[in-house]
Structures are given as structure tokens and as C-alpha cells.
Amino acid sequence: MDTTFLEYLVFFAAAAMVLGGAIGVITLKNPVHAALGLVMTLFGIAVQFVAQEAHFLAAVQVIVYAGAIVVLFLFVIMLLGVDNAMDLSIEPIKVQRPLAAIMGLGLASLITAAVIKADSSTVLPGAVGDGIDVATETGDHDSNIKQLAENLYGDHVFAFQLTSVLLVVAVAGTVVLTRKWPKADAEDADASSSTTSGAAK
Amino acid sequence: MIAAIEPSWYLILAALLFSIGASGLLIRRNPLIMFMCIELMLNAANLTFVALATKLGDINGQTAVFFVMVVAAAEVVVGLGIIVSILRRKPGATADDLAELKG
Numbered sequence: 001m002d003t004t005f006l007e008y009l010v011f012f013a014a015a016a017m018v019l020g021g022a023i024g025v026i027t028l029k030n031p032v033h034a035a036l037g038l039v040m041t042l043f044g045i046a047v048q049f050v051a052q053e054a055h056f057l058a059a060v061q062v063i064v065y066a067g068a069i070v071v072l073f074l075f076v077i078m079l080l081g082v083d084n085a086m087d088l089s090i091e092p093i094k095v096q097r098p099l100a101a102i103m104g105l106g107l108a109s110l111i112t113a114a115v116i117k118a119d120s121s122t123v124l125p126g127a128v129g130d131g132i133d134v135a136t137e138t139g140d141h142d143s144n145i146k147q148l149a150e151n152l153y154g155d156h157v158f159a160f161q162l163t164s165v166l167l168v169v170a171v172a173g174t175v176v177l178t179r180k181w182p183k184a185d186a187e188d189a190d191a192s193s194s195t196t197s198g199a200a201k
Numbered sequence: 202m203i204a205a206i207e208p209s210w211y212l213i214l215a216a217l218l219f220s221i222g223a224s225g226l227l228i229r230r231n232p233l234i235m236f237m238c239i240e241l242m243l244n245a246a247n248l249t250f251v252a253l254a255t256k257l258g259d260i261n262g263q264t265a266v267f268f269v270m271v272v273a274a275a276e277v278v279v280g281l282g283i284i285v286s287i288l289r290r291k292p293g294a295t296a297d298d299l300a301e302l303k304g
Contacts, residue, residue, distance in 0.1 A: 007206050015214050022218055025237050026225030038237050041218070045244050048211065052255045057247075057266050064270055069240065069277050076281050077233060080288045097228055104224030111216035119209040144263075151260045152267065163271045170275035174282035 010051050017044030031077045035070055042066045056145045211252035219245035230295040232284050236277070243273050 017040050024037025042065040049058035152160055222241030229235055247266045254262025288294055 022221040054251045100224045100227035104220045108220035112213050115209050115212040147260045151264050170278045174278050177282040178285050
């Protein structure tokens with residue numbers, strides 16, 4: 001009873017964080033405030049990961065998303081100086097916002113209906129947390145990481161190595177994209193754009 | 202005695218988060234905010250993966266989330282690089298100003 005109540009408390013507090021932050025991202029005028037709303041959403045997701053015994057992913061969520069990606073966002077916002085409030089009342093296409101709201105509501109209700117229907121009609125193999133939830137049974141708190149490591153470095157080791165290639169390509173591509181080429185600085189803007197696009201190829 | 206939290210609640214939360222992200226992507230005009238909305242949708246997908254991994258007792262779902270996070274990090278790096286180079290050329294550009302391919 002007590003544990004269940006705590007689980008409810010954690011779930012609804014984290015859900016409020018997730019949804020409140022997400023609504024903040026799409027409604028706040030200042031991009032810095034939107035980035036802070038994104039941080040709140042990401043922390044809420046991390047709490048939900050912990051509640052589902054995915055401890056390693058929760059840690060990675062906080063470190064990679066809240067620690068690296070949002071800092072990158074904030075860095076770009078400050079670097080470009082777009083942190084002045086944008087006018088949200090300007091609406092280039094008149095019917096776009098009502099249509100987007102209808103589409104969002106429709107998408108939410110469609111997926112929710114699918115989840116409820118699938119939940120009531122299907123009996124899935126394995127009880128809740130049958131194979132993963134060993135951590136609470138044995139008291140070994142590393143077992144989530146251990147299982148994940150055995151799966152990652154055993155079954156998916158080739159894909160794991162490919163991610164390093166992906167990251168190197170992403171870093172190199174970004175450097176090529178954003179670098180101000182020294183030769184182009186002496187020439188005019190047209191030459192600069194052609195040099196950059198030529199180098200990007 | 203209240204029932205324990207069902208895994209489908211997490212799926213419904215992820216559905217709501219995905220819908221908010223998708224409508225934000227359609228509503229907002231600032232490229233940076235649109236990029237944040239893509240992050241929201243990726244996180245909704247991650248939450249779905251973890252909820253189903255817990256429900257089915259299959260650790261492969263959590264491995265998939267790991268790969269999604271790596272790809273999201275790479276995507277953010279490249280996307281922000283593109284946005285920086287666009288906004289450096291056209292300061293204050295919105296998504297409507299980027300209709301033509303030529304810078």
C-alpha cells in the first residue's frame with residue numbers, strides 16, 4: 001500500500017514535469033526559457049526511467065541529454081544572440097495553428113486508444129519486469145548495467161562500433177559546416193559560400 | 202488497495218509527449234525551438250521503448266534506447282551546425298525564410 005502510493009506519487013510528479021516542460025517548450029517566447037523547459041522534461045523522463053528500473057539509461061539521460069545536448073542548445077542560443085523574445089502572435093499561415101492543434105489532439109487520442117485497446121485485448125508473454133527486474137530481487141544494484149552491457153557488447157557489438165563511426169562523421173561534418181575558412185575571408189561572400197559548399201562535398 | 206502502475210500508463214504519457222512535440226514542430230517558427238520539439242518526440246519514443254522493455258522483460262529495448270541516444274546526440278551536433286551556419290548568413294531567420302535552397 002505504502003509502496004504503491006509512493007509509486008503513484010513518483011509517476012504523477014514526473015509526468016507533470018514531463019508534460020509541463022513540453023508545453024513550456026512549445027509556448028514560451030524566449031528560446032532560453034524553452035531550453036529550460038526541455039531540461040525539465042528530460043529530468044522527468046529520467047525519473048520515469050528510474051521508476052522502471054532502467055538505472056543506467058536514467059544516468060545517461062541526465063548526462064547526455066540534460067548535460068550535453070541542452071548545454072549545446074543554450075550555447076548556440078547565446079552564440080547567435082537569438083535570446084530576445086520572438087513575437088509569437090505573427091502567424092504566417094492563418095489556419096496552421098488550429099490545424100496543428102487538431103492534429104496533435106488527434107494523434108494523442110489515436111495512440112492512447114491504440115494503447116488501451118492493445119492493453120485490454122492482448123496477453124503479453126512474461127509478467128511485469130519478468131526478465132529485467134532482477135535488481136530488486138537479488139539486491140544487486142549493478143545488475144541492470146550488467147545485463148545491458150552483456151546485451152550491448154554481446155549481441156549488438158557491431159552496431160555499437162558503428163556508432164563511433166557515426167559520431168566521428170558527425171563531428172567532422174559539423175566542423176566542415178561551421179568553420180570559417182581562412183581563404184574565403186579575404187574574398188567576397190559569394191566566394192565564401194562556394195568554398196564552403198565545395199568543401200562540404 | 203489501489204492497483205499498481207500499469208505499463209500502459211507510461212505508453213499514454215509517451216503518446217501525450219509525442220503529440221505535444223509534433224504539434225510544437227508544426228506551430229513554432231524558430232528553427233531552434235523546432236529542433237527542441239524533435240528532441241521531445243525522440244524522448245517519447247525512448248519512454249515507449251523502456252516501458253515495453255520492462256513490460257516484456259526484454260533488455261533489447263533498453264539497448265535500443267542507448268542507440269537512439271547516440272543517434273540523437275549526433276543529430277543535434279549536425280543540426281545545430283547547420284542552424285549556426287544558416288543563422289550566421291541570415292540573422293533572425295525563421296523556418297519561413299528558409300524556403301529557398303540557395304543561401
